[in-house]
Amino acid sequence: MYLVTKNFQGLFRIFYTDRDHGFASFGSSRPPLSWRVFKSGNCWSVIRRVRLISGLILFSYVTMHLVAPALGNVSLALMEQVRPFMQAPWETLPGQGLLYASMSAHLALAFYALYRRRRWRNMRAGEVFQLAFGFAIPPLLVLHLVSTRVASDVFALDPTYPWIMAIFFEFDTLSGLRQLGVLLAAWVHGCLGIYFWLRLKPWWGRVRQPLFAAALVWPTVALLGFYSAGQEAAALTKNPDWIKKTLQQVGSLGPDLVEMLKLTEFWISITMLFFLVVIPPLRFLRHRMERRRGLVHIRYDNGKEAVINQGVSILEASREKGIPHASVCGGRGRCSTCRVRVRAGGKFLPQPSEAEVKVLRRIRAASDVRLACQCIPACGVVEVTPLLPPSATAKDGHDRPEYLQGREMEIAVLFADLRGFTQLSEDRLPYDTVFLLNRYFDSMGRAIEEAGGHLDKFIGDGIMALFGVDNDPADGCRKALRAAELMSERLASLNQGLKNDLRQPLRIGIGIHAGAAIVGEMGYGRATQLTAIGDTVNTASRLESKTKDYGAQLIVSGSVLGVANVMPPDRLPADEITVRGRNEPLAVHVVMDASVLSEIIPELTDDL
Numbered sequence: 001m002y003l004v005t006k007n008f009q010g011l012f013r014i015f016y017t018d019r020d021h022g023f024a025s026f027g028s029s030r031p032p033l034s035w036r037v038f039k040s041g042n043c044w045s046v047i048r049r050v051r052l053i054s055g056l057i058l059f060s061y062v063t064m065h066l067v068a069p070a071l072g073n074v075s076l077a078l079m080e081q082v083r084p085f086m087q088a089p090w091e092t093l094p095g096q097g098l099l100y101a102s103m104s105a106h107l108a109l110a111f112y113a114l115y116r117r118r119r120w121r122n123m124r125a126g127e128v129f130q131l132a133f134g135f136a137i138p139p140l141l142v143l144h145l146v147s148t149r150v151a152s153d154v155f156a157l158d159p160t161y162p163w164i165m166a167i168f169f170e171f172d173t174l175s176g177l178r179q180l181g182v183l184l185a186a187w188v189h190g191c192l193g194i195y196f197w198l199r200l201k202p203w204w205g206r207v208r209q210p211l212f213a214a215a216l217v218w219p220t221v222a223l224l225g226f227y228s229a230g231q232e233a234a235a236l237t238k239n240p241d242w243i244k245k246t247l248q249q250v251g252s253l254g255p256d257l258v259e260m261l262k263l264t265e266f267w268i269s270i271t272m273l274f275f276l277v278v279i280p281p282l283r284f285l286r287h288r289m290e291r292r293r294g295l296v297h298i299r300y301d302n303g304k305e306a307v308i309n310q311g312v313s314i315l316e317a318s319r320e321k322g323i324p325h326a327s328v329c330g331g332r333g334r335c336s337t338c339r340v341r342v343r344a345g346g347k348f349l350p351q352p353s354e355a356e357v358k359v360l361r362r363i364r365a366a367s368d369v370r371l372a373c374q375c376i377p378a379c380g381v382v383e384v385t386p387l388l389p390p391s392a393t394a395k396d397g398h399d400r401p402e403y404l405q406g407r408e409m410e411i412a413v414l415f416a417d418l419r420g421f422t423q424l425s426e427d428r429l430p431y432d433t434v435f436l437l438n439r440y441f442d443s444m445g446r447a448i449e450e451a452g453g454h455l456d457k458f459i460g461d462g463i464m465a466l467f468g469v470d471n472d473p474a475d476g477c478r479k480a481l482r483a484a485e486l487m488s489e490r491l492a493s494l495n496q497g498l499k500n501d502l503r504q505p506l507r508i509g510i511g512i513h514a515g516a517a518i519v520g521e522m523g524y525g526r527a528t529q530l531t532a533i534g535d536t537v538n539t540a541s542r543l544e545s546k547t548k549d550y551g552a553q554l555i556v557s558g559s560v561l562g563v564a565n566v567m568p569p570d571r572l573p574a575d576e577i578t579v580r581g582r583n584e585p586l587a588v589h590v591v592m593d594a595s596v597l598s599e600i601i602p603e604l605t606d607d608l
């Protein structure tokens with residue numbers, strides 16, 4: 001009702017401004033539309049849901065269609081025996097309604113997506129394949145749809161599998177190839193759709209391999225069965241009695257009805273063609289209208305600027321300008337990898353829709369962060385900084401701990417270094433050196449992770465690890481001490497294993513300090529990782545260097561034992577040392593052999 005009472009310009013503006021966000025009206029005093037879905041600003045997410053649900057219904061239809069061909073590996077008769085069970089769900093009234101509604105909705109939304117997409121040029125290979133296979137389905141499907149579903153639903157024919165296979169393999173092999181084509185196209189299209197949907201889920205890694213295997217094995221089995229059943233049916237056609245009997249069972253159409261089926265096929269094809277033909281002019285018209293409305297400037301932190309039409313999202317602006325911008329979900333507002341910090345011009349952006357808010361909340365984004373694919377600036381100049389490198393993956397969009405975005409925390413930092421490794425590597429072949437270092441990193445890395453630490457980085461033959469970033473500092477300090485003990489134990493085992501290869505055993509120096517540090521994900525591209533910076537990190541590194549002066553395996557600062565709530569026992573020598581960069585001397589404890597740490601500090605084993 002509301003739409004009808006408004007003038008054309010107002011109505012158009014609502015639709016135009018919120019094309020991607022549903023219909024909450026931005027920059028306008030007009031109330032939102034009364035329809036619940038539009039009012040919630042969630043129209044686009046409803047569209048996505050309809051596309052997903054209708055796609056899943058169609059995919060289950062295709063999957064069931066592969067059951068019978070798969071059974072063709074056993075026999076044509078078995079294939080025919082299961083037919084009623086496979087068809088039953090789709091022959092009831094609700095089943096038919098669901099099937100035809102899903103087909104229409106999915107197709108209509110595919111046309112809409114084609115119209116809506118501004119750039120086809122930078123589509124990824126997977127999207128191109130999905131689209132190509134998707135649009136190949138209707139023309140290939142029309143004949144099958146008309147000769148089976150329409151013939152059975154409207155004209156009460158009962159095409160049996162022996163008869164269908166006989167047609168495909170003996171009388172009309174072109175139809176057989178078309179049927180094969182449509183099944184494969186639908187299968188690939190559906191699998192790609194499911195892949196694009198599920199790969200954003202945090203548990204995708206666990207199900208990926210079984211799903212890939214199923215996606216390959218299931219159609220292969222069905223294809224083999226299809227061929228085997230086809231051969232069986234072709235052999236049966238040599239018998240004229242069989243043909244006569246089968247025709248009686250299937251039923252036949254008069255010339256008028258055949259004509260009607262052909263006409264139905266013709267009109268379905270023409271309708272498809274019509275939509276495909278009108279979309280490019282409609283897109284052109286939209287482009288012209290947007291250009292007349294005005295331009296928007298998007299400025300990036302690297303000095304680049306994209307001047308775009310109104311109605312174009314920030315992500316689309318990046319694409320038009322050729323600025324690499326992460327967008328794992330292809331601009332569907334699901335992955336969050338396109339997120340940007342809005343440095344200026346936030347007032348020109350629409351309020352985030354419910355769907356966008358949900359995604360931003362999931363990644364605990366700051367208040368000035370928006371999804372570039374969901375932001376359509378209304379006018380003016382908007383300055384943004386993309387927050388993820390173009391190489392971001394779906395993992396970057398998962399629920400992430402808050403500290404990854406940068407936070408000052410109380411943590412324990414561990415540094416370790418191999419003593420005399422330069423000399424050790426001098427008379428070795430590069431291959432041997434790399435082999436030895438990798439064995440060492442493997443042992444130490446496992447020790448740190450088993451103790452509950454985060455491996456930060458390997459620097460040359462040095463190691464840096466953080467403790468307490470996802471638990472309390474006391475626990476972190478205890479884990480750091482436990483890690484030092486494990487590292488010492490593992491080094492002893494490694495020396496034992498390599499005793500014939502080493503002139504002298506490997507020696508290690510470890511420094512641990514606890515205190516405040518800035519923790520967050522830092523770096524560039526694939527080199528982005530969780531790390532820490534600050535005085536605590538520098539001090540831990542200095543303590544590790546000091547182990548050389550003491551000839552000790554471990555030096556741990558007094559603050560580590562204090563925070564860990566383990567009293568420095570008498571057996572642990574204490575000292576005060578001056579650390580470069582600190583005015584005050586630092587209380588430290590020197591441990592000659594870290595492998596006996598829990599004997600010296602029995603409290604360390606309490607949590608194990």
Ligand code: FES
Binds near residue numbers: 330332334336339371
């Ligand atoms: S591209 Fe995935 S949320 Fe924007």
